[in-house]
Amino acid sequence: MRTTSRTLNLGILAHVDAGKTSLTERLLYAAGVIDEIGSVEAGSTRTDSLELERRRGITIKTAVANFLLGNGGSAVSVNLVDTPGHPDFIAEVERVLGVLDGAVLVVSAVEGVQPQTRVLMRTLKRLGIPSLLFINKADRRGADDGRVLHEIERRLDVPVIPMGRIVDGIGTAEARAEAFAPEDSAFTQRLLDALTLHDDTLLGAYVTDARCVTYERLRAALAAQTRRGQIHPVYVGSAITGTGIPELIEGVREFLPTGCDDAEGPLSGRVFKVERRGSGEKVAYARMFSGELRVRERAPVAGREGKVTDLAVFDRGTAERRVSVRAGRIAMLRGLADVRIGDVIGREPDDRPYQHVFAPPSLETVVVPADPADKGALHLALTQLAEQDPLIGLRQDPEGRELSVSLYGEVQKEVLATTLAEEHGLAVTFRKTVPICVERVAGTGTAHEILGHDGNPFLASVGLRVEPGPPGGGVVFRREVELGSLPLGYMRAVEETVHVTLRQGLYGWQVPDCVVTMTHSGFCSIRSTAGEFRGLTPLVLMSALRRAGTVVHEPMHRFRLEFPQDAYAAVSPALARRRALTSPAAALGDTYVVEGHIPADEVHGLEAELPDLTGGEGVLETAFDHHRPATAPRSRERTDHNPLHREEYLLHAHRRV
Incomplete structure (x- = not known):
């Protein structure tokens, strides 16, 4: 008889090469899922299943593995989600974040806090995902858990509490981690100081009678605050040798929350990964938040009706075929031919909106x-x-x-x-x-085409006004025409076509953040169709946009560059060559820190020459920040039959209509 257990959907996140996949292997080994620990270098790890991942030694695609912590009623079934660490594959991480109950952020004991570490920690904090930190690679030469803990406290800007330390052999295979004990007064005092910052009741109890604040009470408070994302326990050890792993596992079991999913509620889930197998069949990975999804039952998927023909649930180390999947679980679903990443199964989860937390590709x-x-x-x-x-x-x-x-x-x-x-x-x-640039509307422009006038070949009248909108406001469609002057289907056709057309402005780039107002409308009650309005709208809109004018803006990344002071003479002109806008260099110990903004297409070149400029000691952190007016003309070839060229567009439109 199968024992019912709670489910924890756990993400393993890190900067590339911090040892994230090795930690995944060690956790699976400790739980008895695998008999031998795989090696990233040898390409024998469980979760890096793609041949390309094995060959390059990096994680490219998200992978799911399952193991059980504990026994009986207190057992926790962990769906461990291994994610890519390289920033080029941050989209894989983004899709996973919305299905996690908790996370372990891995930091190298040698390299310390790296650019992607900061990006990931900021995101976990913003989304309120409870997380532990694990300082890995204590067995590696150059490891220093004390230095890295100080970096975590200084650079990650979140409350942390160290749960142990390396007591012997740091930087060697004999490195040994030891958890702080309840008898360690310095540890309990640090714990008390950290926890009372967020718990006035605990502080009051301590002030009234310090004896009533026992270690067990502190531990319970630590669990509660960790689950609320208010504090982050930090563990230290080595995924390769296994030291510190039992303590981390205990922290995962004790401090991270299992899913609060409602198995009896309405059906609700989300697809976060889609694969194509060799046969061409799609396999969707979905986290269920509510209800139960059964094989061969019809269910709404992204507003369409779908039917799962087969499913497998991750359980006890493998994906087992089942007749249903209940809330809290992750399943592989077959039979959904049109499924896409982000699709909602059933209804949208109330507290898990799908959102982009990282900037799109630039x-x-x-x-x-x-x-x-x-x-x-x-x-x-x-x-x-x-x-x-x-x-x-x-x-x-x-x-x-x-x-x-x-x-x-x-x-x-x-x-x-x-x-x-x-x-x-x-x-x-x-x-x-x-x-990838964008075009911003510079002024206000209007245009209209009236049915039966001025060479308008469409059985429709459309007038539009285009003007700038607030940054981040998106494309807003408004109406000045009277309600009822146009059938609703025709009005929707105009609005939808406005959004599609603005994917390419005067220079071929997307036009965001503008207001488009419909000023004229008209139709022939017998012969007009929605297609006539879809055909005419691009001509009118682009004519109005031409009169308003647009300015091409290029993507800019914010950056933080840390390098030895003696490299300043080489770094400074390199930043100038790459059109970087910088603040004055600030001294930080024996290094300089320069912050500023750099065009997106210059980032890779700077990364490539940085080792030579800094003797291999430069650390560059970048992320998309904003768009600025382009310093050189930039245009992109159109893909929309060019409504800016009337004859060319009408030739295509007549064939289509």
Whole structure:
């Protein structure tokens, strides 16, 4: 008889090479799921299942493994989600965050707090995801858990409490971690000081009678505050040797919350990963928040009706086929042919809205098949890859001459080329990576086309006014025409077409943050169709946009660069060459810290030359920050049959209508 257990959906997050996948292996081994610990270097780890991951020694795709902590009624079933650490694959991490109950953030005892560590910690804090920290690689030469703990306290800007230390052999295979004991008065005092910052009741009890604040009470308060994301216990050890792992496991079991999902409530879940198997079949990974999903029962999926033909639930180390999956679990679903990442199963989770927590890609490149005859096959392959990673942002011009994709960085480009070659048999090259710009409306412009006048070939009247909107406000559609002057279906056709058309402005870039107002409307009651309005709207909108004018803005990344003081003479002109806008260098010990902004397309070049400029000691942290007016003309080829060119557009529109 199977024992019912609570479920914890646990993310393992880290900067690349902090030992995240090795920690995953060690946890699975400690739980008895695997008999032998795999090696990242040897390509034998459980969660890095792709051949490309094994060969490169990095995690590219999210993977799920399951193990059980404890026995009987107190057992916790852990769905461990191993995520990529390289910033080029941050989209994989984003999709996972919305399904986690808690996380372990891994920090290297050698390299310490790295750029991605800070990005991830800020995100966990913003989303309120309870998390522990694990200082890994205590067995590595150069390890210093005390220094790294100080970095965590100084650079991560979250309350932490160390739960142990390395007592012997730091930097060697004999490194030994030891948990702080209840008898350690210095530890209990640190614990008390940290916890009373968020708990006035505890502080009052201590002031009234310190004896009533026992270690057990402190431990319970630590668990409560950790689950609320108010404090973060820090463990130390080595995933390779296993020291410190039992203490971390106990922390996971004791301090992180299991899912508060409602198995009896209405059906609610979300897809966070989609795979295509060799047969072409889609497999969706979904976290269920409420209710129960059964095989062969019809259920709404992203507003469409779907039917799961088969499912498997992660349990006791493997994915087991079941007839249903209940709230709290992660399952692999088959049969949903049109499923996409982010799709809601049933109704939207009340407290888990799907949101973008990281900036979208700021770069793009054109993908060119080595054999021109492979264009069709390349389009199909990229379409399938975009199902697994929607932020690939596949674009194709109307004549099918060029295919372009969005990127976070050059490593992602290399992985994409290898994937196309090995999984689809397609050899490709890439054009130069360029920034993804936007166009901002400069003024106000109006235009209209009246049915039966001025060469308007459409059986529709549309008038539009375009003007700037507040930053971050998106595209807002308003109406000045009287209600009832146009059938609702025609009005919706205009509004939807406005949003589609503004994906490409006067120079081919997306136009965000503007207000479009409908000023004129008219139709022929017998012959007009929604298609007539869809055909006319781009002409009117782009004419209004031309009169308003747009300014191309390029993406800018904020950066923080730390480097030895004697490298300043080399670093400063390099930043100037790459058009960086910097603040004065600030001294930090024997290093300088420079912060500022740099164009997105200059980041990779700076990263590449930084080791030579700084003797390998420079640390660069970057993230998208804002758009600024481009310093050089930037345009992009259109994919929309060019409503700026009336004759060309009408020739296509007449064929379509």
